[in-house]
Amino acid sequence: MTSLLNVENLTLQFDTDEGRITAVDDVSFSLKQGEVMGLVGESGSGKSVTAKALMKLNPGNAHYSDSTKITLHLADWAVDIMSLKSSRDMQVVRGGAISMIFQEPMASFAPAISIGDQMVEQLLIHTDMTKKRAREVSIEMLDRVGISDASKRFKQFAFELSGGMRQRAMIAMALSTKPKLLIADEPTTALDVTIQAQVIDLMKDLVDDFGMGIIFITHDLGVIAQTADNVAVMYLGRIVEQGPVREVIRTPAHPYTQGLLAALPDLEDMDSPLVPIPGDIPSPLERPPGCVFHTRCSVAIAGKCNTEIPEFVQIDANHRAACHLATKGGRAS
Amino acid sequence: MSEKPLISTRDLSVHYPLRGGLIGPKPVVRAVESVSVDITRGSFFGLVGESGSGKTTFGRALLRAAPITRGSIKYDDGEVNYDLTTIDDKQLKDYRSRAQLIFQDPYAALSPRMTVRDIIAEPLQVMGLTKTREETDARVREIAAKCRLNLEHLRRFPHAFSGGQRQRISIARALVSAPQFVVADESVAALDVSIQADVLNLLKSIQQEMGLTFLFISHDLSVVAHICDHVAVMYLGRLVETAPTRELFAAPRHPYTKALLSAIPSLDPDARGTAQKLEGEIPSPTNPPPGCKFNTRCPFAIDICRKDEPKLESSGSEHNVACHRWRELAETEVPA
Numbered sequence: 001m002t003s004l005l006n007v008e009n010l011t012l013q014f015d016t017d018e019g020r021i022t023a024v025d026d027v028s029f030s031l032k033q034g035e036v037m038g039l040v041g042e043s044g045s046g047k048s049v050t051a052k053a054l055m056k057l058n059p060g061n062a063h064y065s066d067s068t069k070i071t072l073h074l075a076d077w078a079v080d081i082m083s084l085k086s087s088r089d090m091q092v093v094r095g096g097a098i099s100m101i102f103q104e105p106m107a108s109f110a111p112a113i114s115i116g117d118q119m120v121e122q123l124l125i126h127t128d129m130t131k132k133r134a135r136e137v138s139i140e141m142l143d144r145v146g147i148s149d150a151s152k153r154f155k156q157f158a159f160e161l162s163g164g165m166r167q168r169a170m171i172a173m174a175l176s177t178k179p180k181l182l183i184a185d186e187p188t189t190a191l192d193v194t195i196q197a198q199v200i201d202l203m204k205d206l207v208d209d210f211g212m213g214i215i216f217i218t219h220d221l222g223v224i225a226q227t228a229d230n231v232a233v234m235y236l237g238r239i240v241e242q243g244p245v246r247e248v249i250r251t252p253a254h255p256y257t258q259g260l261l262a263a264l265p266d267l268e269d270m271d272s273p274l275v276p277i278p279g280d281i282p283s284p285l286e287r288p289p290g291c292v293f294h295t296r297c298s299v300a301i302a303g304k305c306n307t308e309i310p311e312f313v314q315i316d317a318n319h320r321a322a323c324h325l326a327t328k329g330g331r332a333s
Numbered sequence: 334m335s336e337k338p339l340i341s342t343r344d345l346s347v348h349y350p351l352r353g354g355l356i357g358p359k360p361v362v363r364a365v366e367s368v369s370v371d372i373t374r375g376s377f378f379g380l381v382g383e384s385g386s387g388k389t390t391f392g393r394a395l396l397r398a399a400p401i402t403r404g405s406i407k408y409d410d411g412e413v414n415y416d417l418t419t420i421d422d423k424q425l426k427d428y429r430s431r432a433q434l435i436f437q438d439p440y441a442a443l444s445p446r447m448t449v450r451d452i453i454a455e456p457l458q459v460m461g462l463t464k465t466r467e468e469t470d471a472r473v474r475e476i477a478a479k480c481r482l483n484l485e486h487l488r489r490f491p492h493a494f495s496g497g498q499r500q501r502i503s504i505a506r507a508l509v510s511a512p513q514f515v516v517a518d519e520s521v522a523a524l525d526v527s528i529q530a531d532v533l534n535l536l537k538s539i540q541q542e543m544g545l546t547f548l549f550i551s552h553d554l555s556v557v558a559h560i561c562d563h564v565a566v567m568y569l570g571r572l573v574e575t576a577p578t579r580e581l582f583a584a585p586r587h588p589y590t591k592a593l594l595s596a597i598p599s600l601d602p603d604a605r606g607t608a609q610k611l612e613g614e615i616p617s618p619t620n621p622p623p624g625c626k627f628n629t630r631c632p633f634a635i636d637i638c639r640k641d642e643p644k645l646e647s648s649g650s651e652h653n654v655a656c657h658r659w660r661e662l663a664e665t666e667v668p669a
Binding site: 042043162163164165192193194195196197198200201219220221222223225226245246249259260261263264265266267270273274275276277280281 | 383384495496497498525526527528529530531533534552553554555556558559578579582592593594596597598599600601602603604605610611612614615
């Protein structure tokens with residue numbers, strides 16, 4: 001598979017009233033065509049900000065470091081995202097080569113414009129279709145994502161659809177421009193489990209059909225296990241562990257990943273107690289020195305973990321963890 | 334655990350009228366329909382279902398915070414017993430101190446302009462449970478310590494706290510009046526997993542220590558499996574299955590319960606695509622289908638399911654199910 005996206009040394013800070021805070025710290029990853037990468041972490045871990053950075057969608061008080069390099073490989077062109085300045089230049093990427101679907105479909109559709117008009121509008125901007133053709137394509141897409149009576153739904157407004165239907169329409173809209181990369185930010189979190197299962201199935205089908213790369217952001221490791229090929233676990237703006245989904249979930253090497261898994265209620269073993277990760281995620285204003293996780297880590301070594309930032313340790317061919325205690329082929333414990 | 338019910342409902346229905354047209358009967362939302370259930374004293378009773386299933390309305394009805402259209406709710410904690418359909422104002426005031434609610438969103442539930450101490454103390458003052466400031470302070474400190482809040486933080490405002498700490502403040506406020514019955518409505522749904530485990534452990538230990546009865550409303554079956562000893566599954570205002578937790582998860586009988594269980598994303602990457610998928614969505618409660626309310630999505634529905642509504646019937650000790658076909662399905666079907 002060919003490379004689609006390379007992110008190198010992404011560091012992103014925000015100016016706030018209380019000072020400059022680091023939201024993403026030295027994050028690197030890459031994505032191939034047709035690959036689904038899961039980005040997992042708790043609230044405040046920087047996963048959404050990282051995804052938005054790929055389209056430079058973060059607000060004006062965001063500062064990217066000079067070392068940040070994001071490259072998107074299109075068929076005939078390697079786009080250097082950081083060098084795009086005007087919003088006109090960005091149009092190639094935003095909604096064109098990269099589409100995004102959000103957690104709250106109700107908040108993502110304009111309430112006073114019909115679903116169909118919104119879909120047509122973006123096709124007119126990003127493609128050279130005629131209005132008539134854009135209409136046909138939109139209705140086809142709505143049909144493709146399993147919305148029955150698509151030509152009727154095309155004329156309806158977001159409030160007329162149920163939650164699951166809205167998320168399907170959102171996916172139809174995001175895919176109608178045939179993006180190379182789809183960013184899905186907690187697309188199933190607001191849905192009931194039965195509907196979530198339907199949407200996950202739909203997304204898997206679409207990857208097979210369209211062959212785009214997907215970055216799937218979620219806090220739910222179960223959803224990741226069911227959808228992703230590879231996974232990156234984020235904590236306080238840093239990737240602490242990444243690798244193939246089987247290895248990360250079955251043999252987690254970073255104490256944070258281990259903690260996340262232990263905190264999950266397991267239906268197979270109802271008697272095992274739930275083990276919370278002690279403490280809370282620190283405020284970004286009080287970023288811990290050394291390993292960002294050391295304040296909550298049960299195996300932290302005083303004098304090392306609280307002073308030295310851990311380098312990535314290669315656990316296996318594609319599996320690595322940023323922990324002083326991680327060893328090749330083994331796990332910290 | 335004593336076997337007497339603390340709360341017992343019979344044919345409980347909550348309907349909300351909608352603004353209708355000028356002619357014909359006014360449409361009503363049948364949020365809860367003919368629910369009969371006993372919640373045993375000292376139990377941790379789980380109520381699960383999708384959004385729109387009526388679980389929140391049911392919880393509110395038990396707190397006398399939703400209008401009761403039909404049926405009865407009886408409360409008996411050994412000290413007092415009330416019939417909530419005929420309760421008078423004076424008794425209702427007393428009931429309010431015995432039955433409390435913990436909300437879902439700890440960011441919305443706490444007033445940003447009150448200190449933590451005042452937030453926790455408010456129920457005591459409103460209900461007139463304490464006479465002096467010293468007495469109030471003592472109660473607040475006692476419950477705050479039980480909820481593992483740092484006592485030095487009582488003078489701070491809620492904005493200084495994280496989600497997990499805020500939820501512990503909400504719990505302390507709900508428990509300060511020493512209630513017997515607590516409704517926890519999606520109380521961990523807004524929390525991160527690492528914090529969720531902590532709050533669940535806290536609820537369980539407090540429940541055991543204080544001998545409380547909990548109604549734990551949740552859409553998350555794996556959470557319910559861990560904390561509850563009895564579970565009721567709701568669909569479109571009706572109970573479709575109730576059973577002790579172990580029994581329900583080991584041998585679910587209703588096709589809806591089975592579908593809910595199999596829709597939980599498994600942590601095993603090799604279990605992909607094995608789930609039994611449910612088609613469609615929950616119908617509108619203003620216009621429910623005739624017969625079994627689940628027939629529009631049920632893979633096993635036959636003619637009788639579209640005509641007659643099944644009654645909740647016993648299918649073994651303490652295990653009740655409302656399905657015309659549970660017997661044959663239990664015999665023929667492979668487990669979900």
